[in-house]
Amino acid sequence: NVTGVQTCALPIYEDGENPYRVGDPAQFGLSLVQAAIKGQRVLSTFLAQQANPGMAGEDPLNISGAFASLFKALAEQPAHVAAAQTALLGSLAGLVQSALARARGEEAAPLIEPAPGDRRFRDKDWRAIAFFDFLKQAYLLAVKHIEQTITGTNMEPRERARALFYTRQITDALSPSNFLFTNPEVVRATLSSNGENLLRGLDNMLADLERGKGQLLLRQTSGSFVPGRNIAATPGKVVFRNALIELLQYEPATRDVHETPLLIFPPWINKFYILDLRPENSFVRWAVSRGHSVFMVSWVNPTPAHGGKDFEDYMREGIFAALDAVEKATGAKQANVIGYCIAGTLLAASLAYMEAGGEYKDRVKSATFFAAQTDFSDAGELQVFIDDKQLTALERQMRAVGGVLEGAKMASAFNMLRANDLIWSFVINNYLLGKEPAPFDLLYWNSDTTRMPMKLHMRYLKECYRDNTLSQARMKLAGRTLDLAKIKTPAFFQAAKEDHIAPPASVYKGARLFGGPVTFVLAGSGHIAGVVNPPEPRKYQHWTNDAQPETLAQWQEGAAEHPGSWWPMWDAWIARYAGEKVPARRPGGGLKILGDAPGTYVLAKAENAGTPATPRQSRKPPAKSKAAPARARGSRRPARNRRAKRRDA
Numbered sequence: 001n002v003t004g005v006q007t008c009a010l011p012i013y014e015d016g017e018n019p020y021r022v023g024d025p026a027q028f029g030l031s032l033v034q035a036a037i038k039g040q041r042v043l044s045t046f047l048a049q050q051a052n053p054g055m056a057g058e059d060p061l062n063i064s065g066a067f068a069s070l071f072k073a074l075a076e077q078p079a080h081v082a083a084a085q086t087a088l089l090g091s092l093a094g095l096v097q098s099a100l101a102r103a104r105g106e107e108a109a110p111l112i113e114p115a116p117g118d119r120r121f122r123d124k125d126w127r128a129i130a131f132f133d134f135l136k137q138a139y140l141l142a143v144k145h146i147e148q149t150i151t152g153t154n155m156e157p158r159e160r161a162r163a164l165f166y167t168r169q170i171t172d173a174l175s176p177s178n179f180l181f182t183n184p185e186v187v188r189a190t191l192s193s194n195g196e197n198l199l200r201g202l203d204n205m206l207a208d209l210e211r212g213k214g215q216l217l218l219r220q221t222s223g224s225f226v227p228g229r230n231i232a233a234t235p236g237k238v239v240f241r242n243a244l245i246e247l248l249q250y251e252p253a254t255r256d257v258h259e260t261p262l263l264i265f266p267p268w269i270n271k272f273y274i275l276d277l278r279p280e281n282s283f284v285r286w287a288v289s290r291g292h293s294v295f296m297v298s299w300v301n302p303t304p305a306h307g308g309k310d311f312e313d314y315m316r317e318g319i320f321a322a323l324d325a326v327e328k329a330t331g332a333k334q335a336n337v338i339g340y341c342i343a344g345t346l347l348a349a350s351l352a353y354m355e356a357g358g359e360y361k362d363r364v365k366s367a368t369f370f371a372a373q374t375d376f377s378d379a380g381e382l383q384v385f386i387d388d389k390q391l392t393a394l395e396r397q398m399r400a401v402g403g404v405l406e407g408a409k410m411a412s413a414f415n416m417l418r419a420n421d422l423i424w425s426f427v428i429n430n431y432l433l434g435k436e437p438a439p440f441d442l443l444y445w446n447s448d449t450t451r452m453p454m455k456l457h458m459r460y461l462k463e464c465y466r467d468n469t470l471s472q473a474r475m476k477l478a479g480r481t482l483d484l485a486k487i488k489t490p491a492f493f494q495a496a497k498e499d500h501i502a503p504p505a506s507v508y509k510g511a512r513l514f515g516g517p518v519t520f521v522l523a524g525s526g527h528i529a530g531v532v533n534p535p536e537p538r539k540y541q542h543w544t545n546d547a548q549p550e551t552l553a554q555w556q557e558g559a560a561e562h563p564g565s566w567w568p569m570w571d572a573w574i575a576r577y578a579g580e581k582v583p584a585r586r587p588g589g590g591l592k593i594l595g596d597a598p599g600t601y602v603l604a605k606a607e608n609a610g611t612p613a614t615p616r617q618s619r620k621p622p623a624k625s626k627a628a629p630a631r632a633r634g635s636r637r638p639a640r641n642r643r644a645k646r647r648d649a
Contacts, residue, residue, distance in 0.1 A: 019188045019191070019192060020187065020188065020191060021191060022191050022194065023191065023192055023193070023194050024194050027194040027195075028191075028194040028195050031194055031195025031196060031198065031199060032195055032198075034195075034199055035195060035198045035199055035202060038199065038202040038203070038206070039202060041206060042202055042205050042206050042209065045206060045209050045210065045214070046209055046214060046216075048214070059393070060390065060393040060394065060397060061166075061385065061390060061393075062387060062389040062390045062393070063166050065387075065389060066159065066162040066163050066165075066166050066384075067163065067166065069155060069156075069159045069162075069163060070150065070153070070155065070159075070163040070167075073153040073154060073155045074149075074153065076154070077152075077153060077154065080149070080152055080153065081149065084145060084148065084149040084152070087145060087148075088141070088142065088145040091111065091141045091145065092138065092141060092142075094111055095111055095134065095137050095138060095141060098110075098111060098137075099130060099133075099134050102130050102133075103130065110127075110133070110137060111137055111141065112137055112140045112141055112144065113140075114136075114140065118420070119420075119421070119425070120175055120177040120420060120424070120425075121136050121177065123183075123184055123185045125184035125185075125188075126184060129184060132176075132182070132184050135176045135182055136176065139174075139175060139176055142171075143171045146167060146171060147164060147167070147168070150163055150164050150167060151164070158383065161381070161383070161384060162384045162387075165381055165384040166384070168419075169416060169419060172419045172420055172423075172424060173419075173424070175420075175424065177424070177428065178424050178427060178428065178432075180198075180432060183428065183432065185428075185433070186428065186432045186433060189432075189433050189434075193434075196434065197432070197433050197434035197435075198432075198434065199434065200434030200435075201430065201431040201432055201433065201434040202431070203434075204219075204430045204431055204434065204436075205430075205431050208430075212408070215408065217408065218423065218426050218427065218430065219426070219430060219437050219447070220422065220426055220437055220440070220443040220444075220446060220447050221437050221438065221439055221440045221443040221444045221447065222436055222437055222438065222439045223444070224439045225439070225441055225444040227271075227273060227598050227602055227603060228596070228597070228598050230278065231273055231276070231277050231278060231441050231444070231445070232271075232272075232273035232276050232277075232597070232598040232602065233276075233279070233598075234250055234251075234276050234279075234282055234284045234285045234288065234597065235250065235251040235597065236248045236249055236250035236251055236296075236587060236596070236597035236598075237249055237251075237587035237588060237593045237594070237595070237596060237597060238593070238594040238595045238596070238597060238599040238600075239325065239329055239587055239588055239589075239591040239592075239593060239594065240321070240322070240325035240329075240591055240594070241594055241599075241601075242317055242321055243300065243306070243317060244299065244300050244306075244309065244313065244314065244317040244318055244321075245297045245298065245299055245300065245317065245318055245321065245322060245601075246297075246298040246300075246594075246599040246600065246601045246602075247295055247296070247297060247298075247322055247325050247326075248272075248295065248296040248297075248298060248597045248598065248599060249293075249294075249295050249329055249587040249588070250284060250288050250294045250295075250296070250587070250597065251288070251586070251587060252288065252293065252584035252585060252586070253285075253288045253289045254288075254289070254291045254584060255583070255584055256291065256581040256582065256583060256584060257291050257292065257293045257581065257582060257583075257584045257585060258291055258292055258293065258575075258578035258579055258580075258581060258582075259332065259578070259579030259580050259581070259582050260332055260334055260335060260336050260365055260577060260578050260579040261292070261293040261294075261295060261326050261329075261330050261332050261335050261336070261585075262287060262292040262293060262294050262295065262335070262336050262337075262338070262574075262578075263295045263297070263322055263323070263326050263335040263336070263337045263338070264284075264294065264295065264296045264297065264337075264338045264340070265297050265318065265319065265322070265337065265338065265339045265340065265343035265344075265346070265347060266296070266297065266298075266299070266340050266341075266343055267340050267341035267342045267343050268299040268314075268342065268343065268450060268452070269341065269342060269410060269450060269452070270445060270446065270448065270449060270450055271298070271445065271448050271450065271602050272296055272297065272298045272299070272598075272602060273445060273598060273602065274340075274442075274445050274528065274531075274532065275296070275340070275531075275532070276296070276598075277441045277442065277445065277532065278441055280534065280536070281441075281532055281534050282534075283531075283532060283534075283567070284296060286534060286535075286567065290571050291581065292574075292578070293330060293584075293585050295322065295325075295326050295329075295335075296597075297318065297322050297343075298598065298599050298601045298602050299318070299450070299601065300601045300604070301450045301451055301601065301604040301605070301606060302404050302450070302451045302452065302453045303402075303404065303451070304401070304402030304403045304404055306403075306404070306453045307398070307402060307403020307404055307453050307454045307455065308403065308453070308454075308455050309453040309455060309456050310453075310455045310456050310459060311346065311349065311456060311459055311460070311477060312477055312478045313456075314346055314456060315346065315349070315350045315353065315477065315478075318346070319337075319346065319347065319350045319360075320350075320359075320360055323335060323337075323360060323363050323364075325591060328589065328590040328591050329585070329587070329588060329589035329590060329591050330585055330589055331589070331590075333363065334362070334363055334364065334365040335363070335364065335365065336364075336365050336366045336367075336368070336574055336577055336578060337364050337366070337367050337368070338367075338368040338369075338370060339367070339368070339369055339370070339372055340369075340370040340371065340372065340531065341370065341371055341372055341501070341502060341527070342372075342460065343372070344369040344370060344371070344372020344373075344374075345372055345373060345374060345460075345464065345470070347367060347369070347372070348367075348369070348372070348374045348470070348484060348487070348510075349470060349475065349477055349482055350477075351364060351367060351487045351489055352470075352477075352482035352483055352484055352486065352487055353477045353478065353480055353482060355483070355486040355487055355488070356480040356481060356482060356483065356486070357480060358477075358478065358480055364489055365489075365490075365577045366489060366490045366491070366492070366574065366576075366577040367487075367489050367490070367491045367492070368491070368492040368494070368570065368574070369491065369492065369493045369494065369507075369511075370494050370531045371494065371495060371496055371499055371501070371502040371507065371527050371530065371531055372493075372502060372507065372510075373464075373502050373506050373507055373510055374470055374471055374484060374510030374511075374513060375468065375470075375471035375506060375509040375510040375513060376464050376465050376468045376470075376471065376506065377468055377471070377506070377509065378503055378505045378506040378509060379465055379502075379503065379506050380500060380501070380502075380503040380506065381417055381500060382413075382417070382465065382501065383465060385413055386461055386465045386466050387466075391458065391461060391462065391466070394458075394461075395454065395458055397409070398454040398457070398458075399454065403453070403454040403455075404451040404452060404453060404454060405451060405452040405454065405457055406451055406606060407449025407450050407451055407606030408449060408606070410449060410450075410452060411446070411447070411449045414501070417500050417501070418500065422446075442528060442529075442532075448605070449606045450606050451606050463475055470482060470484070471484070471509075471510065471513060473485070484510075484513040484514055484515070485513060485514070485515040486515055487514050487515055487516055488515055488516035489516050490516055490517045490518075490519075490576075490577060491511070491514050491516060491517070491518045491519070492518075492519045492520075492521075492570060492573055492574070493507060493508070493510075493511040493518060493519070493520045493521070494507075494520075494521050494523060494530075494531065494566065494570070495507035495508060495520070495521075495522055495523070495530075496522070496523045496524070496525055496526050496527060496529075496530025496531065497522055497523065497524055497525070497530070498524075498525055498526040498530070499526050499527045499530060500526060500527065501526075501527040502527060504522055504552055505551070505552045505553075508520060508551075508552040508555065509552075511548075512548060512550075518548065519573055520545070520548065520555070521542055521543070521544055521566050521569060521570070522542060522543040522544075522552075522555075522556070522559065523540065523541075523542045523566050524539075524540030524541045524542065525540050533565045533566070533567070534565060534567065535564060535565040535567055535568055538563060538564040538565070539564070539565070540564070540565070541561055541562060541563050541564065542561075542562050542564075542565070542566035542569070543556065543559040543560065543561050543562070544559060544560055544562065544569070545558050545559040545560065
């Protein structure tokens with residue numbers, strides 16, 4: 001009876017229309033029956049894939065340990081718990097009074113508002129309709145008091161952070177925005193479409209379950225991007241290949257280029273084309289336009305054959321092999337080198353190895369670090385995944401699949417860091433609203449996952465995240481102790497203000513460990529958009545400060561803010577080390593052309609990574625390489641005949 005609750009629940013719309021009314025009751029009823037049938041199919045598909053006795057009782061994230069510590073701390077502080085409960089009851093009583101005042105037609109200011117950037121409650125009816133407004137505020141008040149209760153415990157700081165993180169996963173999941181009858185946008189869509197949105201949503205869910213073989217692989221974007229066609233499409237050639245890398249050399253865009261080439265090492269978590277998305281936001285294309293001879297490393301998507309690869313292998317077969325190949329292609333013995341994220345950590349370790357008497361000393365003229373950590377004492381929420389129980393469970397999982405970490409596992413961990421944006425918003429869009437996710441190059445890249453070699457990954461987690469040995473001059477590489485203070489190579493460090501993967505305070509602490517001249521810049525946005533921020537849109541901002549005080553907070557106090565991208569500032573910095581201009585170099589030089597960019601390694605899909613892309617056809621087929629790895633199960637290469645195309649499809 002809508003009329004009876006008009007004043008306390010539903011607003012009076014000026015056009016006289018009521019969006020909370022069923023369009024066709026008969027069709028709506030039929031849709032509900034069909035939804036029940038499809039729901040049974042979804043459930044049976046899910047249950048059929050769960051009969052894996054090896055996973056029974058598994059707790060790979062040690063969530064039970066986090067909550068056991070929390071409950072123990074709460075039991076030891078009964079007065080704190082009682083005070084927190086009293087405060088929550090008082091807040092809820094105030095909310096009831098506010099709701100009653102609103103029902104009487106009085107103005108009632110909200111007791112709590114969503115945090116800035118919280119997009120879950122942006123629909124106008126979360127405020128306009130009293131019922132939804134009450135749900136929203138009750139939820140936000142409860143979450144606030146729960147987090148304050150945990151924060152006030154006497155737990156060890158790392159354990160408290162883990163308890164807060166996993167509690168947040170639960171409270172995010174229980175948000176009223178995630179349920180059919182408590183989200184005004186979903187309710188309107190369900191009534192106006194006679195339930196058609198639910199049918200489409202169940203179809204989407206079933207497709208995701210089947211694609212994930214029983215795991216719900218949530219699609220974040222539509223698959224309209226193809227590497228080599230509309231992303232990763234900057235013209236270039238594959239000029240070198242071994243078991244770990246393909247090296248791409250890009251076609252020049254200027255008549256003259258800088259004498260010192262630019263060599264980029266992207267993270268081997270995901271694919272290299274984060275720096276070569278669409279033409280308008282491609283760092284590679286921009287750097288080429290600035291007169292750089294640009295080389296890009298494309299890491300192999302590891303298979304079990306790579307499970308024994310370690311940091312030393314990635315240094316020798318990655319960084320050293322690429323430096324040698326660049327020299328053969330250009331004749332330049334030195335290169336300006338960029339390391340992004342984990343590849344920046346490897347670059348720093350390699351520079352320290354060179355300074356410790358290792359080979360390749362003085363081969364790197366300057367080093368640029370994009371969102372890269374070398375001191376992990378303030379490594380942020382990723383540390384919640386690092387304890388001995390979790391590491392043991394992770395290693396057991398990797399051994400069970402042949403010595404690699406599947407891409408979907410890594411993606412899940414990163415998505416949990418921003419669950420509302422990267423998980424629940426798509427649950428609402430894809431399953432409750434029954435919509436297709438929008439095309440978005442960045443999210444396509446995010447879903448194009450890669451595997452991780454077990455030996456490399458475990459060493460990275462233990463020595464960097466758990467023990468922080470690199471920052472303490474205790475890490476060894478190829479038998480040599482690494483000391484970052486001995487690195488005299490000019491270094492440029494970029495961090496992003498809202499980075500949740502490489503927190504800016506962590507990046508800054510690591511930058512201060514270097515012994516040579518260091519330039520530090522703080523960019524707006526996060527781990528990706530803070531890096532991929534081309535100058536033209538004049539989006540975000542960046543901060544600079546010539547001083548290097550002890551903490552980032554002190555650095556920010558004296559920093560100057562500049563509008564727009566930091567790329568031009570970096571270009572002015574790198575010009576000091578780029579040398580004189582020389583005639584533009586065509587790809588290859590002293591190396592054999594093996595095919596067109598983006599190469600073949602980027603096309604190999606991780607297990608359960610989704611529909612494979614169709615590559616741009618090379619004008620010349622890649623040459624065979626003795627070092628090329630065996631084809632991974634589930635990988636895709638350019639189709640050479642109709643049968644191969646049908647198989648790939």
